[in-house]
Amino acid sequence: MVDRPGRTDWGVFGIAAVLATAFIAWGLLATESLQAFSETALQVLVRNGGWVFVTAGTGFVVFGLILAFTRFGRIRLGDDDEKPEFRTSSWIAMMFAAGMGIGLMFYGVAEPLQHFTTPPPGTNVAPGSQEALGAAMATSLFHWTLHPWAIYATVGLALAYSSYRRGRKQLLSSAFVPLFGERTANGTVGKIIDILAVFATVFGTAASLGIGATQIAAGLQQVGWVGSMSNTLLVAIITVLIAAFVISAVSGVSKGIQWLSNSNMVLAIVLAAFLFVVGPTVFILDLIPNAVGSYVSDFGMMISRTGSVGGEDTTEWLSTWTIFYWAWWISWAPFVGMFIARISRGRTVRQFVGGVLMVPSAISLVWFAILGGTALFEQRNGVGLADASGEEEQLFGMFDQLPFSGVLSVLAMLLIINFFVTSADSASVVVGSLSQQGSARPRMWVVVFWGVVIGGVAISMLLAGGDEALTGLNNTTIIAASPFVIVVILLCFSLMKDLRQDRVMLVESRSAEVLEEAVIYGTEEHDGNFHLEVTPSEPSDDSDDSGDSGDSGDSGDSGKEESRSSSSSDES
Numbered sequence: 001m002v003d004r005p006g007r008t009d010w011g012v013f014g015i016a017a018v019l020a021t022a023f024i025a026w027g028l029l030a031t032e033s034l035q036a037f038s039e040t041a042l043q044v045l046v047r048n049g050g051w052v053f054v055t056a057g058t059g060f061v062v063f064g065l066i067l068a069f070t071r072f073g074r075i076r077l078g079d080d081d082e083k084p085e086f087r088t089s090s091w092i093a094m095m096f097a098a099g100m101g102i103g104l105m106f107y108g109v110a111e112p113l114q115h116f117t118t119p120p121p122g123t124n125v126a127p128g129s130q131e132a133l134g135a136a137m138a139t140s141l142f143h144w145t146l147h148p149w150a151i152y153a154t155v156g157l158a159l160a161y162s163s164y165r166r167g168r169k170q171l172l173s174s175a176f177v178p179l180f181g182e183r184t185a186n187g188t189v190g191k192i193i194d195i196l197a198v199f200a201t202v203f204g205t206a207a208s209l210g211i212g213a214t215q216i217a218a219g220l221q222q223v224g225w226v227g228s229m230s231n232t233l234l235v236a237i238i239t240v241l242i243a244a245f246v247i248s249a250v251s252g253v254s255k256g257i258q259w260l261s262n263s264n265m266v267l268a269i270v271l272a273a274f275l276f277v278v279g280p281t282v283f284i285l286d287l288i289p290n291a292v293g294s295y296v297s298d299f300g301m302m303i304s305r306t307g308s309v310g311g312e313d314t315t316e317w318l319s320t321w322t323i324f325y326w327a328w329w330i331s332w333a334p335f336v337g338m339f340i341a342r343i344s345r346g347r348t349v350r351q352f353v354g355g356v357l358m359v360p361s362a363i364s365l366v367w368f369a370i371l372g373g374t375a376l377f378e379q380r381n382g383v384g385l386a387d388a389s390g391e392e393e394q395l396f397g398m399f400d401q402l403p404f405s406g407v408l409s410v411l412a413m414l415l416i417i418n419f420f421v422t423s424a425d426s427a428s429v430v431v432g433s434l435s436q437q438g439s440a441r442p443r444m445w446v447v448v449f450w451g452v453v454i455g456g457v458a459i460s461m462l463l464a465g466g467d468e469a470l471t472g473l474n475n476t477t478i479i480a481a482s483p484f485v486i487v488v489i490l491l492c493f494s495l496m497k498d499l500r501q502d503r504v505m506l507v508e509s510r511s512a513e514v515l516e517e518a519v520i521y522g523t524e525e526h527d528g529n530f531h532l533e534v535t536p537s538e539p540s541d542d543s544d545d546s547g548d549s550g551d552s553g554d555s556g557d558s559g560k561e562e563s564r565s566s567s568s569s570d571e572s
Contacts, residue, residue: 007438008446011191012062014223020453027460030304035465038475045482046319047401051306053326054318056485058303060150063492064353067157071508072499073350076165077157080504084346092359094343101264101419102212103328104144104367105412109398110391111143111381112136117386120321121314122301133376134294137287140368141295142302143322145361148329153356155337157349158495164345166498169438171332172197172487178501179494192203196484197334198434202450203480204331206458207428210473212420213237213458214392222396223406229390234469235459241417245424249448263359264422269413271408272370278402279375287373291365324474330488335430339484342440349499372396391470424451 026034067073076082084091098106115136117127123130123139158175167220168174173190180189213234220226226233276284306314306323373399379385385397428451432442435450465472499505522530 008443009191009194009435012194013446015191016195016202016435016452017449018200019195019199020457024453024456024460027457027463029499031463031466033495034460035466035472037136037308038464038472038479040042041479042319042475045479046315046323047307049482049568050315050318050323053323053330054303054306057147057151057326059320060154060289061146061357062491064150064153064157066356067499068350068353068357071505073348073353075161075165075349075499075502075504076346077160077344077349077352082346083353084344086343088355091343091347091355095340095356095359101268102208102215102416102423104268104364105395105416105419106215106392107140107144108367108371109375109395112368113142113375113386113394114391115139115295116376116379120305121310122133122305123298123315128380129331133287134290135298136376137291137368138294138298139302139321140372141291141361141365142299143325144364144368145295146357148325149357151326151329151333151488152336152340153353154492154495155333156340156344156356157352158491158498159266159337160341160344160352161349161495161498163341165502170341171434171438171492174438175491175498176494178497179490179516193487194434196487198431200331200398200481201334201427201431201434202454202457202478203461204328205335205423205454205463207328207331207473207477208423209238209420209454209458209471210234210462211392212416212423213462214469215395216392216413216416216420218390218392219396219409219416222393222400223409229392231463231469232365234462238455238458238462241420242424242451245421245451248421249425249428249444264415264418267411267418271411271415272367273410275374276370279374283377284369284373287376288365301424319478320474324478327478327485330485331477331481333484333488334434335427337460338430338433339426357459371395371398374402393420408570422553424454427454428491432519435568440480533562 086094115135116132119125119127119132119135120139123135125135155172159172162168162175162177163170163558166177168177171190171194173185173193176185176190176193179185184190185193191501214229215232216237217226217229220233223475305314305318307318310317340356347355375385375394378398378401383397383401385394395412396409399405399412402408428447431450431454432446433439435446436442461472461476462469463472464476497498518532522528522532
């Protein structure tokens with residue numbers, strides 16, 4: 001089916017647009033009110049529902065592994081004989097570019113440093129010790145490897161299977177047909193699901209843009225191009241970069257933006273390779289196996305860390321780190337999930353889950369070992385990076401200790417700016433697609449509208465944090481993503497039901513049933529001395545010819561008769 005320019009679903013678009021613009025107005029016109037609301041709502045949500053995020057995050061990892069290592073792994077995302085649309089090398093390269101650029105630039109240095117100097121609850125290690133080094137890397141990997149990509153894999157797999165195997169629209173609501181039925185999934189309930197997906201994507205992307213803006217401001221300050229950081233500067237940065245996105249979108253220079261987007265991977269590799277060579281190379285190499293070992297040994301403690309263990313301190317830590325991350329990844333899931341679904345047609349479930357979980361996790365491991373390892377080495381040698389006034393400044397503080405620090409700072413800012421613009425571009429297309437009945441070619445005015453809205457939401461989220469801009473991003477992201485975590489949990493049940501009704505599963509079950517019945521019959525009637533033949537049988541009057549419906553109740557009886565008629569004695 002040829003995809004045509006989208007037709008706007010005014011129910012989804014209208015409600016989501018009104019809610020998003022109302023939030024922007026709230027943030028701009030009544031900032032203190034939004035700030036007070038977000039703080040109160042966050043406390044209630046984390047205290048009473050934090051366990052949902054913590055438990056669900058690990059549940060998605062288990063769910064993905066079950067699909068990959070059981071018989072469901074053989075199911076193909078497309079026709080049975082369909083080949084992957086992209087070569088494995090291209091598939092991996094595109095996955096690398098899928099959606100963590102700004103976060104990796106910001107937290108690649110900041111997170112290991114924070115956990116090294118202030119170890120997470122439950123680790124029981126001394127700050128700055130060798131044990132704290134392992135705990136810092138283990139916690140960073142916990143937040144950036146299997147768990148986030150399991151969330152993306154769940155949504156991406158459901159979309160890919162629903163679209164390419166079942167032929168449904170590329171909408172999140174379409175993946176709920178097995179659970180709710182076609183009428184409900186395509187009706188009001190489906191529209192609510194798509195609205196929540198739009199809302200989550202807008203706020204998740206806005207959080208990334210806000211984080212990127214704070215780090216760009218820190219870089220400009222580091223190279224002496226601006227004075228002190230302020231909310232005015234952050235608003236100006238977001239406004240200018242969103243304007244650049246709008247200009248690129250309406251002027252038709254998307255090929256140039258696409259080229260810049262592809263260059264992100266090259267620039268990131270160049271930056272990491274330079275740090276690896278001029279930085280503490282041996283320390284970085286030693287850190288990789290140490291980080292993996294610490295991650296494995298601390299895994300049980302990290303997945304079970306809740307507010308019930310350490311009280312208010314642990315609850316506050318979780319809202320700043322783990323729960324914020326899980327909410328952030330969940331809000332990005334429609335965006336990244338739709339992207340990896342579109343590049344994964346023709347792959348099996350096992351290939352999909354294995355690639356989506358393992359390849360980005362390995363990249364994150366190397367990235368944190370190089371950037372985080374360099375920062376930790378400098379911190380242990382008395383540089384004092386962790387004493388910087390803000391996490392956004394620590395990357396540039398690390399560059400100051402290396403050759404060509406000015407060049408590195410400019411390169412990092414270019415990377416962040418590029419990630420910023422391309423993230424706004426890609427997210428706007430995805431939200432536009434959700435607003436226009438799943439079309440891969442949403443109309444330009446819809447894309448531009450959502451790009452501007454995402455920028456406005458990012459500004460409101462920053463202002464809601466007051467003097468602590470990142471606090472506003474954290475708080476609002478968790479609140480906005482909280483309804484969508486229920487959607488993703490329900491999506492697991494819907495996907496499992498869909499897979500159980502797949503033709504491959506039904507044929508396998510039917511074959512086992514027929515063979516078992518034939519062997520039992522042959523053993524009872526011929527004392528085990530028999531062989532099996534396959535012969536045509538008369539179709540039963542109530543045969544089920546519904547294909548994908550998965551109703552095998554009537555076919556079981558006819559299968560038994562066929563297995564008996566196919567058994568014949570072989571007595572000599």
